[in-house]
Amino acid sequence: MEYPKFILTATGHIRLGMVTLHRHLLEPGDVCLGGGYYDIDYLTMTLVLSGSSADYGAPRWDEVDKVILPEGFEGMTLKIE
Numbered sequence: 001m002e003y004p005k006f007i008l009t010a011t012g013h014i015r016l017g018m019v020t021l022h023r024h025l026l027e028p029g030d031v032c033l034g035g036g037y038y039d040i041d042y043l044t045m046t047l048v049l050s051g052s053s054a055d056y057g058a059p060r061w062d063e064v065d066k067v068i069l070p071e072g073f074e075g076m077t078l079k080i081e
Contacts, residue, residue: 007035012064022053034059047073050081
């Protein structure tokens with residue numbers, strides 16, 4: 001079953017998608033620093049990231065200098081729970 005999941009890459013990119021496994025979000029050459037689940041609050045234009053990946057563990061936010069949101073999400077507020 002697919003769920004709204006995200007991963008954090010070593011370059012600081014957030015990858016989002018409806019996938020079965022977090023690894024399905026990886027692109028060639030990516031190094032994954034963890035992941036979790038996402039939700040979008042359209043009323044407040046907030047991207048909410050939470051939880052932990054069974055494949056890669058919790059995101060290691062402290063290992064990236066800058067978080068890069070996917071195209072189309074740049075203006076949203078990022079909330080990490």
